[in-house]
Each structure stands twice: as structure tokens, then as C-alpha cells.
Amino acid sequence: MTASLPDPPPVRGRVLDARLHLLDRQVLDLEGQPVTTVDDLELADLQHGERREAEPPTISALISGPILTTRLFGGRTPRTRLHRIAWDQVTEIDIVLTLGVPGDALEVTWFERWLAEHVIGRIPGGRHAPD
């Protein structure tokens, strides 16, 4: 039965389905702390919305944050408001994506850090775990 199927085209490395294995996956940092979810992907040399069939695209970054609303409701996010995580910071792809950098260094986590610093951390007992 299997003889009738042609061999898959040879590829280097692992085959990833962007939708199945990357989009909407949880991203963890160096220490295993949650950073964000993959809201969108940035493809090198491709403009937003552009398609090219000839060669496989190269992922240049994971994108998070306000981009999600445009994925949900349509429209376009200005480039300056995209939170990018460069692809070369990704160290492991499994059912979660792991980064090789601490989450605090990333632009995506600014609201979390601001909130922790100015609101939640200011409430008594906010800085240590419950006991």
C-alpha cells in the first residue's frame, strides 16, 4: 500500500506546520516562566499579507501583543506597536516554545513589569508567595 505513495521531498531539519506547531503556542523564557503566546509570525522578506509560493519562507520573529486584535477582528497594526521576539532567541520547540533569554529583558512583558512595579507590588504582601 505504501509503495504507491511518492517519497516526501527531502528536507533539512524538522518539518513544522506554522499553524499547528507555532501559532497560539505558549512561550516560556530561560527559567521556564511564561512570557506570552505566539500571536503571529514575522516572515523575512515578506510584507504583511504578501504570499509567495516558490520558496519556503523564513521566520524572522515571533510577534505578540496588539497584533492579536487584528488577527481576531481584521485590520492592520502599525509596525511600531508590534512586540517582536527574534527567531534566533528560540531555543526549543515542543508543545511549548522555549527562549534562551530571561522574559524580563523582552519588550513583550513591559505591561506585566509595569503592573508589578506600580500596582500589584505596591499592595502589602504582593512581593512574596502566599504562606
Add this chain to the structure above:
Amino acid sequence: MKGVLGLALGVLTAIGGFVDIGDLVTSSVVGSRFGLTLVWVIVVGVVGICVFAQMSGRVAAISGRATFEIIRERLGARVGFANLAASFLINLMTLTAEVGGIALSLQLATSIQPTFWIPVAAVAVWLVIWRVKFSLLENVTGLLGLALVVFAVAVFLLHPDWKALGGQLLLQSPSQGSETPATYWYFAVALFGSAMTPYEVFFFSSGAIEEHWTPKDLGQSRINVLIGFPLGGVLSIAISVTAAVVLLPQQIQVTSLSQVLLPVAQAGGTIAVIVALLGFVAATFGAALETTLSSGYSLAQYFGWPWGKFRPPAKAARFHLTMIIGLVIGAGVLLTGVDPVQITEYSVVFSAIALPLTYLPILIIANDHDYMGDQVNGRATNLVGLVFLGIITIASIAAIPLMIVSAAGS
């Protein structure tokens, strides 16, 4: 010895934690209007929640992924978001009902107006979430919730006509003159929703991660669920029976929490009432904690934020902010003067509507080798799972038409 104690603790907590304001009100309303003719729904609902909770706990322990992470990964951003919006709003409604339930219970204990107790309850819920360890809050509210066993005792103290009660179990059509088939089935859906509320699943799967479950802990969890939930369901049935024995013959249809208490007073007097009130406060407070946490869990898991009570609040800032906002909204809605019992009645029906939203993704993931390795569902579990998927879908689709035709069961 410690193992046995731990086992007993887990089971007792599951029993005491099973009942919430939805079960208290719906079981009593149904008992007072339909006798025991709807008890079969509680039985079906308990089997359903066992299957459902067990599966989501297993998925969480093996894959390390909680419900809403899975929902988004499987359904994608769009459908996942629609699911999140619906589940979050219904959970918020349940949260409001539970905080209202605390206020009503404290009013029964003190005769001080609920408007005073609503902010007190909301702040107390927040404080406990802010400062108390996960396992402690779960065990204390669960054990105090066991006080509701007084309803089971009350059934015996009332010396009911067992034969007549047994007869009601088999009678499948409404016997009371004024009840129509539409109201009967409307309350069947409500009772089903109260037994299977979706927040229990968010809470159960996220709790497994909070307590760092591994596949080794699954045996304990299976015992908690398979013994604790059915016994919790027995409490639910006992509440229904007391209403059926005392209130139904006097044609008192339950519309307030104070009426739920009257059969206990008749059976056991002041002491029984005090024990029952302790149970009311513990059950509603425990469920308020669970629904508040669930509001944080669902949002944080969808957006990939850090979450969990095992982190210091400043390390899960957006998670804690979500819960604070949820409590403020709940308390705000209650302070407008709406009747918490009515919110409860709607919340259980909307819970029934939302059930497929959480149930289906869990069933799919439990069969996915990427997540579960070789621990995917067996054939038997899948068969039961599919049967329940059918039941849940029918209840979900039927809920709104039944609500309209029966004028929300009036």
C-alpha cells in the same frame, strides 16, 4: 498513616467542595416544585462531572497544560477567543452569584442587610486569594462545607414517607398541576448545569498545575473525584429531598435562600440551622474563591501570562489584576440590588449552554499523542466521553428555547 489521612482529606474536600450556590438554590427549587422527579438529572450530572474532571486533571498532570492553553492551541486564536469571551462572562456571572450567596448566608446568620456583606465578602475573598496558600484554602472551605451533611441528617429526622418518595423517583412527568413539560425540562437543564458547572473544570485542571501534579498523583485524584463528587451529589439530592418533603406539600416554591433553610429548621431546630448556615457560608465562599481564580486562570492561560498562586502576586501581576477586577465587577453588580438567587438561576442555565466549549477541546486533547504520549484515553473512556458530549450538546442547544418557552421557569 499519612497516606490514609491525605486520601481521606482529599475525598472529604471533594465532598464539601462539590456544593455551591447553584446546587443549593437549584436543588431546593426543583425539590419544592417537582419533588424527586428530577433527581435522575443530578445523577447524570455527577457522572458527567466525574468523567470531565478526571479527564482534565489527567491532561493537566501528564501534559502540564491547563484548560485554556489547550483551548487556544487547539481551536486557534479566533474560535478560542469566542470561547474565552463566553466562558469568562459566564464564570463572572457565577462569581457574582457566589459572592451574593455569601452575603445572603451571612444575612441569615446576622439579619444585617446584604448591602453591608457584599463588599465584606468580596474583600475577604480577595484577601484569601492574595495571602493564603492554595492547598490550605481548598482544604478549609472543603472541610467546613461538609457541614451541609446536616441536610442528609435532616432527611432522616423528617421521617418522610419513603414509599411515596420512591414513587416520585420513577414518575417522569410533572405531577404538580401548574407545571408544564417546558418548565420541567428547563429545570432539568438548570440542574444539569448546576452539577456540571464549567468553572469546576478550569479550577480542577489549573489546580493540578498549582499543586504540581505528576502522573503519580493521578491515583489520588481519581479517588477524590470518583468518591468525593458522587457523595457531594448525595448532598445535592438531600437538599432536594428536604424541600420535597417539607415545602412541596405546602406549595412553597423556593425563590429565596431563606426558604432553603426552613426544612432544616423543621427537622433539627436551631442547632441544625446554625450548622447549615456554616455550610452555606463555607460552600459559597469556597466556590467564590474557585470562580475568582478561574477568571484569572482562563484569561492568563489564553494570553500566555504568568499565573498561579504558587508565584508571588508581583510575578503574576496581570493574573491578580484580572481577579481584582472580576471581584469589583461582581460586587458592583450585586450592589445595584439585583437578587443573587435570580443571578444564580440564570448562571446555572448559562453554564449548561457553555459546557461544550470546554468539554470538547479536553476530549480532543485527551486523545492527542503529542500531549499525552501513550496515556491517551482508552476506548471505554472515549465511549463515555462521547455519550456525554451528546448529552451536553443537547442540553446546551435546548437551554435557550426552553428558557423562552417556559419564561425562565416561572
Add this chain to the structure above:
Amino acid sequence: MSVHPFPAWARRVIATAVVAGVCLGTAGCSPAYSPSGRLAQSASDASAQTQTAALTLRLAASQQLPSPATDTALSDVTDKLGQDDSSLTSADVSGRLDAARRRILDRLRVGEDLLVHARVLVGANAGAAETEAVARRLQATAKQLSTLGQQLQASG
């Protein structure tokens, strides 16, 4: 690819209209929404509340219900009867139904007066004989309200 005669938005509008139509249609036929159905509903609700007051009063008199719970239960009844009172007062019906509405309202007000009496008795820790008399009258009123509701329902 199937070809639809209508654009997507039009299909959505049509589907919504059909669902809404079916819902409204069934609701229109449902007794719960007819004027007489609503009056009957108010009557049976008021009956249940009056009956609750009687039960509460008896439990309080026999020291089975602590006083905060008694106060709360009676004040719940007061609130609910007040709601039935205002919905009956504002009900826009005429002829035979208006006569029924007046009869129900008359009984309901008797119930409300008895309730005030009951709360005074509870507050004063009145004797068993006195409370039992009020409880009986509450029960009788509940019975009358329930009968009025059933008559309305039977007559459609």
C-alpha cells in the same frame, strides 16, 4: 463549491429572523406570557410567599429558627409580596381579568397586613396561641390566593 443565491450577510439575517420568529411564535403560544397566565403566576407566587410566612412564624414560635434567620425569611417574604403587589397594581387588563386582578390584589394585601402583624409578634416574642392564630390566617389567605390562581389558569 456550492453557489448560494444570497450573500453571506443576507443569509445570516434570514437565519436570525427565522430563529427569532420561531422563538417569538412559541413564546406567544406559551401560557407564561398571556395576561391571564401572568396574573395566575402572581397569584400562585403570592400564595407561596404567604405560606412561607406561616411556616416561618410557626418555626420561630417553637424556637426552631434562630431570630436572624426568622427576620431574614420574613423580610424576604415582604419584598417578594411587594413585587407581586406592584406588578398586579400596574397590570394593564380589562373586563373579566381586571375583576380577577382586583380579587387577587385584595387577598394579597390581606396577606401583607398579616405579615406586618407577624413581624411584630416575632419581635415581641409573643405566645404560641397568638402566633398560631396569625399563622392560620396566613395559611387561609395563601389557600385563597392559590385557588384564585388556579381558577384563572383553568379559564385560560
